[in-house]
Amino acid sequence: MQIQGLIDAAVAEVGSVLLGKEPQIRLALCCLFSRGHLLIEDLPGMGKTTLSHALADVLGLSWKRVQFTSDLLPADILGVSIYNRSDASFSFHPGPIFTQLLLADEINRTTPRTQSALLEAMAEQQVTVEGETRPLPEPFFVIATQNPVHQSGTYPLPESQLDRFLMRLELGYPHPRAERQMFQRKRTSGSERVVLKQRISHEQLQLIRTQAAAVHASDNLLDYLQRLVAYTRSSAEFAVGLSPRGALALLDCARTWALMHNRGHLVPEDLQMVLPAVAAHRLVPAGDYAGDGMALVELLRREVDVIRA
Amino acid sequence: MKPDQQVPRNALVWIIISLFTLVAPHAERLPLWVLAVYLFAAGWRIMVYQGRWSFPGRLVKTALIVAGFSGIYLSYGSLLGLEPTIALLLTAFALKLVELHRRKDAYVLLFLGYFICITEFLFSQDLLVVLYSLFNVVLVTTALVALHRPGEHQFNRKTIRLASILVLQSLPLMLVLFFLFPRIGPLWTVPIKSHTAKTGVSDFMRPGDISRLGKSDEVAFRVQFDGDIPPQSSLYWRGLVFSRLEEGAWRSLRYYDIPASERRPPPVAIQGEPLGYQVIMAPTQQNWLYSLRYARPVTPGVMSSADYLLFSPTEVEDERLYRVQSWPDAVLDATLSDWRREIDLRLPAGENPRTLALAAQLRARAGDDAELVQAVLEMFSRQAFGYTLEPPLLPSRDQVDAFLFQSRLGFCEHFAAAFVTLMRAAGVPARVVAGYQGGEINPLNRTVIVHQFDAHAWAEVWLEGEGWVRVDPTAAVAPERIEWGLEQAMEGEGSFLSDSPLSPLRYRGIAWLNTLRLRYDALTWRWQSWVVGFDRAEQFRLLNKAFDGISARKFMAVLLASGLLVLGPVAFTLLRKRHQHQLSETDRCYLRFCDRLAGAGVRREPGEPPLVFAARAARELPALAPGIQRISALYVQLTYALEPPADSAALAEFRRAVRQFSPPARAAAGS
Numbered sequence: 001m002q003i004q005g006l007i008d009a010a011v012a013e014v015g016s017v018l019l020g021k022e023p024q025i026r027l028a029l030c031c032l033f034s035r036g037h038l039l040i041e042d043l044p045g046m047g048k049t050t051l052s053h054a055l056a057d058v059l060g061l062s063w064k065r066v067q068f069t070s071d072l073l074p075a076d077i078l079g080v081s082i083y084n085r086s087d088a089s090f091s092f093h094p095g096p097i098f099t100q101l102l103l104a105d106e107i108n109r110t111t112p113r114t115q116s117a118l119l120e121a122m123a124e125q126q127v128t129v130e131g132e133t134r135p136l137p138e139p140f141f142v143i144a145t146q147n148p149v150h151q152s153g154t155y156p157l158p159e160s161q162l163d164r165f166l167m168r169l170e171l172g173y174p175h176p177r178a179e180r181q182m183f184q185r186k187r188t189s190g191s192e193r194v195v196l197k198q199r200i201s202h203e204q205l206q207l208i209r210t211q212a213a214a215v216h217a218s219d220n221l222l223d224y225l226q227r228l229v230a231y232t233r234s235s236a237e238f239a240v241g242l243s244p245r246g247a248l249a250l251l252d253c254a255r256t257w258a259l260m261h262n263r264g265h266l267v268p269e270d271l272q273m274v275l276p277a278v279a280a281h282r283l284v285p286a287g288d289y290a291g292d293g294m295a296l297v298e299l300l301r302r303e304v305d306v307i308r309a
Numbered sequence: 310m311k312p313d314q315q316v317p318r319n320a321l322v323w324i325i326i327s328l329f330t331l332v333a334p335h336a337e338r339l340p341l342w343v344l345a346v347y348l349f350a351a352g353w354r355i356m357v358y359q360g361r362w363s364f365p366g367r368l369v370k371t372a373l374i375v376a377g378f379s380g381i382y383l384s385y386g387s388l389l390g391l392e393p394t395i396a397l398l399l400t401a402f403a404l405k406l407v408e409l410h411r412r413k414d415a416y417v418l419l420f421l422g423y424f425i426c427i428t429e430f431l432f433s434q435d436l437l438v439v440l441y442s443l444f445n446v447v448l449v450t451t452a453l454v455a456l457h458r459p460g461e462h463q464f465n466r467k468t469i470r471l472a473s474i475l476v477l478q479s480l481p482l483m484l485v486l487f488f489l490f491p492r493i494g495p496l497w498t499v500p501i502k503s504h505t506a507k508t509g510v511s512d513f514m515r516p517g518d519i520s521r522l523g524k525s526d527e528v529a530f531r532v533q534f535d536g537d538i539p540p541q542s543s544l545y546w547r548g549l550v551f552s553r554l555e556e557g558a559w560r561s562l563r564y565y566d567i568p569a570s571e572r573r574p575p576p577v578a579i580q581g582e583p584l585g586y587q588v589i590m591a592p593t594q595q596n597w598l599y600s601l602r603y604a605r606p607v608t609p610g611v612m613s614s615a616d617y618l619l620f621s622p623t624e625v626e627d628e629r630l631y632r633v634q635s636w637p638d639a640v641l642d643a644t645l646s647d648w649r650r651e652i653d654l655r656l657p658a659g660e661n662p663r664t665l666a667l668a669a670q671l672r673a674r675a676g677d678d679a680e681l682v683q684a685v686l687e688m689f690s691r692q693a694f695g696y697t698l699e700p701p702l703l704p705s706r707d708q709v710d711a712f713l714f715q716s717r718l719g720f721c722e723h724f725a726a727a728f729v730t731l732m733r734a735a736g737v738p739a740r741v742v743a744g745y746q747g748g749e750i751n752p753l754n755r756t757v758i759v760h761q762f763d764a765h766a767w768a769e770v771w772l773e774g775e776g777w778v779r780v781d782p783t784a785a786v787a788p789e790r791i792e793w794g795l796e797q798a799m800e801g802e803g804s805f806l807s808d809s810p811l812s813p814l815r816y817r818g819i820a821w822l823n824t825l826r827l828r829y830d831a832l833t834w835r836w837q838s839w840v841v842g843f844d845r846a847e848q849f850r851l852l853n854k855a856f857d858g859i860s861a862r863k864f865m866a867v868l869l870a871s872g873l874l875v876l877g878p879v880a881f882t883l884l885r886k887r888h889q890h891q892l893s894e895t896d897r898c899y900l901r902f903c904d905r906l907a908g909a910g911v912r913r914e915p916g917e918p919p920l921v922f923a924a925r926a927a928r929e930l931p932a933l934a935p936g937i938q939r940i941s942a943l944y945v946q947l948t949y950a951l952e953p954p955a956d957s958a959a960l961a962e963f964r965r966a967v968r969q970f971s972p973p974a975r976a977a978a979g980s
Contacts, residue, residue: 264950272918302915303916
């Protein structure tokens with residue numbers, strides 16, 4: 001009960017600023033607990049920044065934000081060595097990446113060069129500047145946001161880069177009731193933002209992570225996972241199926257999800273709940289398939305039965 | 310539309326191709342506008358595919374249906390009967406293409422395609438038709454295969470190869486069914502072939518009727534003799550006997566013209582070895598069959614008439630195979646009944662005065678009847694009578710006079726009619742016989758091919774002590790017709806098959822072409838005697854031979870056993886495959902639980918996991934909620950929380966819970 005209570009409190013805290021988005025908040029938490037980076041894809045003004053900021057507050061993490069533009073260079077993120085006249089030496093000035101939670105806003109507006117610098121850091125938890133390798137703080141999360149790619153002046157992330165994000169979420173327009181509530185709420189003065197209370201300490205985060213790894217996955221469940229994965233690789237609707245990394249990501253997230261719901265074992269529901277967020281951006285539809293990744297996930301969920309018939 | 314419902318481009322191409330190959334053999338029988346509908350439908354569907362036009366709306370569809378029905382009605386004058394029905398089916402088939410929207414529609418269309426394949430057999434069971442249908446089956450199957458290969462954009466050979474393999478694999482089953490499937494008679498009859506022109510000898514004869522047949526190269530029937538083939542000049546295939554002359558036409562006796570005592574053929578004394586042969590006749594839509602005299606049918610269902618002819622109780626609508634034994638030397642009607650004599654001497658009163666005078670003159674000169682016959686034949690051969698395929702027209706009255714004394718040019722029917730008239734006028738019972746004479750011998754399989762142009766008419770006279778004797782006046786005028794056939798007889802005139810310049814028979818001089826034609830004919834013989842002739846009786850005979858006497862029960866056993874032999878191995882492999890991932894006991898129990906819930910009206914969706922399903926079911930059936938929750942929780946516990954071997958106590962509890970779970974049926978739950 002302890003963990004579920006913690007999480008419910010955290011979700012409620014974030015939910016107080018991001019109205020009516022509980023499922024997305026839960027998934028985002030699940031992603032961070034699973035040591036993954038999160039990609040939020042949506043139009044401007046949907047609450048992407050609010051969500052990431054709220055998450056940082058609730059987890060008590062240091063937070064920095066980089067607005068990606070087309071002239072941003074890798075050094076702008078990673079940091080740079082500057083000559084110090086007083087002691088005649090170069091000293092390293094760390095970039096904004098040296099933080100626990102980095103919000104990479106509109107990642108697809110910058111050039112592939114800068115994108116890959118960030119993605120490398122995400123994969124390796126360390127940056128190498130001028131021959132010196134510097135570790136990034138622990139925990140280290142990246143929440144990247146992206147405009148839908150059909151907007152002009154963007155450099156869409158290639159599939160191989162998308163794979164580095166554990167989850168991709170879409171926030172979507174709020175529910176009319178939630179939106180009305182937002183309108184009715186008194187604006188806090190100026191641009192000051194509401195600072196949320198920390199609900200999960202670093203120790204608790206660590207605990208969640210170790211316990212998630214211990215969630216039991218039975219043979220029957222692994223069997224279901226394998227059938228899901230096999231279907232994406234053999235069926236004609238898929239041009240690219242799930243990679244082993246994708247399958248592992250699915251399993252990790254499902255484990256965290258089970259733990260978040262206070263279960264010591266995995267059930268198919270866990271896999272199905274995280275499936276759209278984890279798998280949709282990794283699946284590529286075949287040329288003449290009309291649907292997108294989401295339609296593929298839906299197809300997958302429907303076609304592969306929980307019980308092997 | 311869900312993407313898995315789309316019709317892939319490749320499949321659409323195959324569907325349109327097979328649509329056209331399916332309608333092609335029907336083309337010559339269909340009104341032209343039906344073919345236009347095919348082009349129109351295909352064009353429309355292609356425009357839809359390209360996104361330029363849209364699918365027809367309900368109003369347009371209704372209009373098309375009404376137009377289709379009225380078009381058929383206007384073209385055929387009826388919606389009933391075989392040809393209008395098939396035209397309707399084919400029109401609907403084309404129009405269905407215009408609303409080919411989802412995969413489901415494609416299935417309907419393609420299954421209809423298989424059916425349309427069969428309809429061609431209603432008109433012909435020729436070997437070529439069978440091969441063509443097989444080709445069509447492959448095409449339709451290809452379209453079906455393509456329907457399931459959405460990923461393939463290229464028009465490729467793999468699809469048609471797979472379809473061919475599938476069709477080939479089905480051939481053994483087809484053969485088993487062909488040999489063993491019970492030949493059940495039709496449960497209803499269709500008015501068949503309303504528009505087919507009847508070819509062949511008709512049931513009356515006017516001057517010019519048979520010479521018209523002389524221009525047709527169609528095959529009337531094929532014959533295979535058990536022993537040697539008799540000489541050409543004795544091959545008189547009797548089909549009809551014409552005893553009545555009414556309204557200028559020779560007609561056969563109607564059944565009710567014959568007094569009851571005369572309706573059965575009188576007994577005939579037979580001697581010597583019979584001539585055995587087998588005939589395969591092309592469909593005539595008539596019911597008389599052809600045989601050499603004196604014939605007795607071997608095949609059941611073939612009957613003999615009072616004139617020693619064979620006939621079938623039903624019209625010959627398909628290729629018909631029958632076996633006959635003939636005794637050419639048997640004496641027919643050793644004594645002639647008074648009724649017969651009266652019928653076979655009757656002439657229309659007051660007609661042909663010059664012929665009657667001639668007959669009286671000849672009668673006075675001749676000694677007995679046989680001499681009279683000789684005298685008339687001599688008259689035909691000595692005087693300037695000419696044999697021609699293009700005889701001049703005769704006046705409607707006194708035709709025999711006009712022929713004997715003015716035109717003197719005629720075909721066999723003119724000579725036969727004149728001869729019989731003379732004989733009757735002279736007091737000798739005589740009648741006209743119509744049928745075929747001679748035939749072409751195929752050296753490859755020793756069959757005699759009788760063509761329509763072998764149609765012939767001759768006479769029979771009754772002589773004291775000899776019975777009915779065949780007399781062929783044509784033989785006196787043009788002996789080469791009887792010895793060599795019509796082609797030789799018409800060599801000077803050049804009228805042989807003058808209307809069909811492409812007939813292969815005209816090019817018999819070209820050796821390889823002739824061999825090819827004869828080879829194909831031999832193949833047709835085999836096809837017809839083995840496949841078309843394989844009817845109920847033949848099937849029974851074969852099974853009898855193979856199993857040493859057969860009963861209905863034994864027959865069923867054979868049918869089942871052979872079905873098992875073919876399907877057994879398939880079923881075995883399939884079952885074994887299934888066996889490999891057999892369901893666990895827990896899963897089976899759970900599925901039983903799902904079945905019961907489905908009975909109560911809540912069905913598990915495909916892919917729906919147990920807890921989600923349990924929540925939904927509990928919401929929909931609140932009365933059963935505790936049971937549903939408990940069973941689902943137990944199932945999840947057993948399947949996902951514990952490692953096998955499962956705790957036997959938990960499993961037992963789960964089984965008990967499922968057994969005790971009995972939701973009321975849907976009706977009760979709904980009330």
